[in-house]
Amino acid sequence: MLKKMRKGGKCCGSDTDPLELHGLKKIVLVGNPNVGKSVLFNRLTGAYVTVSNYPGTTVEVSRGKGKIGDKYFEVVDTPGMYSLLPITEEEAVSRRLLLNEHPEAVVHVVDAKNLPRMLPLTLQLIEAGLPVVLVLNMMDEAKKLGLDVNVSSLQKRLGVPVVSAVFIKGEGVEQLKRVIKENGKLVS
Amino acid sequence: MASLLVNEMNYNPDIQAAVQKIESSLKHTYKLSTRTIALLLLQGDKEIHQLVQEKENSYAGIQKVIQETSVAFEQPINYVITLKRQELTNSLLADAVKEGKVTDNNRFSEILNKLTINPFTGIPILLLVLYYGLYQFVGVFGAGTLVDFLEADVFEIYINPLVNVWTARYIPWPVVQDLIANDYGIITLGIRYAIAIILPIVGTFFIAFSIIEDSGYLPRLALLVDRVFKAIGLNGRAVIPMTLGFGCDTMATMVTRTLETKRERIIATLLLALAIPCSAQLGVILALLSGKPLALAAWVSFLTLVFLFIGFLTAKLMPGDKPIFYMEVPPLRMPTIANVVSKTYTRMQWYFLEILPIFILASVLIWAGRLTGLFDLVVKALEPVMNLIGLPAEAAVAFLFGFFRRDYGAAGLYDLQQNGALSTEQLVVAAATLTLFVPCIAQFSMMLKERGLKTALAIAGFIFPFAFLAGYVLNLLLKMIGGI
Structure with a gap:
């Protein structure tokens, strides 16, 4: 299962055999550091990339194969980014990916506890004309803090699908898959 | 369907006008909307500027628009745009999010959070983490108990004799016998080092590190040491x-990408290559010195001193902006066993698959070197250097191993000590010099990849003589205070 680790000298990025992924439609996971992109990646692909509780665990792009319905997709995990205007090298890695590839869906994973800090990137992704799905992760922790997020109102205002999730427990993964399947090419 | 919202994103009439002008002169198609490209150009994004300069004939005109727009503002355009975006975000959220009462106030984690950040309680906590996590678990249990068991009980008693007898019986040529068995054989040396010494140490380290990582302790440690780090x-x-x-310094060199400036990345790469021992090396050294607390203290303080001194010096010598600290602190969380296990497993698998071929290759090279007499020649050549830092000639072997991998060298030292060839002072000097000594092959190739040929060579070129110089100084110092 852990093909990535076998390529000599590379440690933290996943590289499934490129031929295996050739021609598959892409789902790109983006978002601030430490919001759970890698957890989602592992859930979608059944592979394992390192997950930790601090920002900056992922510094390379990881690619894996995931199945939604009966269709296979290439799932791409990216280093965290705060904005489309990169400051650090890891952010530049993620932005370059968006500049060069043509994803079927861009899943913006955010920490539901910190929406004011996270949504500016959602706005930028929408502005860039990307097929965005917004995922509010860590909803359980947000609820404990007394935050009540009205998902449908947010969805209406943003004009993109919004899914609430607790990826570490697996909640929201199926719904996200459904949304991606139904909205095939989310671009308007 | 998103167009409605995009219309709400009116940054400012001047910016809006500039965006429209730039958009109309962009003739090519981009993966991102022309509006986004225009905004990034306005904010001075270097990569986008380069891209547009290559693709568009109208680049000079675009530059002029940017110039004119930026002089119209007192603040940087980036700031104006970010502010506007935040306003829109806030208005969106005002409708969609209601703040209620905090239902689950986790007192314990809040108190713990404060304790880890406050220097008065944070430093004792750090020492506790280091003592139990690193010293007791990795050093005493991993490098002591586990290594002893695998080395002495498994390899020395069962595997090595078996391999030696078996090769002696079935392989008639002594030369081939030596390749597989005896002192420097692939199985008796290469695989033994990898499985009996390195594996238990790296394994225990990664278990401890994964737990610390997942708890969210590291960002708090970052807050605590920020001031010291600023100085370097x-x-x-x-x-x-x-x-x-x-x-693993190789992994860590790659992770220096998360640092914001090139200057910081270079300083971090240098310090990693110089003064940070990797877990395998650390474990072996902890095991070597664990019976001698003074020796261990001498080794730790000497390396800390070198770390701070070289860091301070490079910070002074290297031009560039001083770093500003900004980091998110995630909540303290209970690490889940499943994640700790799979993470440790992944890292160990990566590590093991990387080192095993190198260990085997090293065995083969040493074998070939001995066969041709080259090995003895190099050991001879290193002898004066060894003498200079007060070590016996045999220690040259460990340093030669160190070329292949940091931990391999430390493991060579382990063998020397088992044979009683080193005094306590010599052990400290050897351990310190070996820790400073060249980064291993894997780390060096990562340095090449991340920092480029020039920087990587410069770092290696500095470290090599410096390590021996430091060893020399340490030896003198120890002699001066009359030994430990």
Whole structure:
């Protein structure tokens, strides 16, 4: 299962055999550091990339194969980014990916506890004309803090699908898959 | 369907006008909307500027628009745009999010959070983490109990004799016998080092590190040491590559990407290559010195001193902006066993698959070197250097091993000590010099990849003589105070 680790000298990025992924439609996971992109990646692909509780665990792009319905997709995990205007090298890695590839869906994973800090990137992704799905992760922790997020109102205002999730427990993964399947090419 | 919202994103009439002008002169198609491209150009994004300059004939005109727009503002355009975006976000959220009462106030985690950040309680906590996590678990249990068991009970009693007898019986040529068995054979040396010495140490380190990582302790440690790190040209953020370096410097060199400036990345890469021992090396050294607390203290303080001194010096010598510290602190969380297990497993698998071929290759090279007499020649050549830092000639072998991998060298030292060839002072000098000594092949190739040929060579070119010079000084110092 852990093909990535076998390529000599590379440690933290996943590289499934490129031929295996050739021609598959892409789902790109983006978002601030430490919001759970890698957890989602592992859930979608059944592979394992390192997950930790601090920002900056992922510094390379990881690619894996995931199945939604009966269709296979290439799932791409990216280093965290705060904005489309990169400051650090890891952010530049993620932005370059968006500049060069043509994803079927861009899943913006955010920490539901910190929406004011996270949504500016959602706005930028929408502005860039990307097929965005917004995922509010860590909803359980947000609820404990007394935050009540009205998902449908947010969805209406943003004009993109919004899914609430607790990826570490697996909640929201199926719904996200459904949304991606139904909205095939989310671009308007 | 998103167009409605995009219309709401009116940054400012001047910016809006500039965006429209730039958009109309962009003739090519981009993966991102022309509006986004225009905005990034306005904010001075270097990569986008380069891209547009290559693609568009109208680049000069675009530059003029940007110039004119930026002089119209007192603040940087980036700031104006970010502010506007935040306003829109806030208005969106005002409708969609209601703040209620905090239902689950986790007192314990809040108190713990404060304790880890406050220097008065944070430093004792750090020492506790180091003592139990690193010293007791990795040093005493991993490098002591586990290594002893695998080395003495498994390899020495069962595997090595068996391999030696078997090769002696079935392989008639002594030359081939030596390749597989005896002192430097692939199985008796290469595989033994990898499985009996390195594996238990790296394994215990990664278990401890994974638990610490998942608890959210590292960002708090970053806050705590930020001030010290500032003095050496880094900021608290660098805690993560630095602590990861104690696991594997190769991995850590890659993680220096998370640092914001090129200057910080170079300083961090240098310090990792010089003064941070990797877990395998650390474990072996802890095991070597564990019976001698003074020796261990001498080794730790000498390396800390070198770390701070060289960091301070490079920070002074290297031009560039001082780093500002900004890091998110995630909540303290209970690590889940499943994640700790799979993470440790993944890292160990990566590590093991990387080292095993190198260990075997090293065995083959040493075998070939001995066969041709080259090995003895190099050991001879290193002899004066060894003498200079007060070590016996045999120690040259460990340093030669160190070329292949940091931990391999430390493991060679382990063998020397088992044979009683080193005094305590010599052990400290050897351990310190070996820790400073060249980064291993894997780390060096990562340095090449991340920092480029010039920087990587410059770092290696500095470290090599410096390590021996430092060993020399340490030897003198120890002699001066009359030994430990």
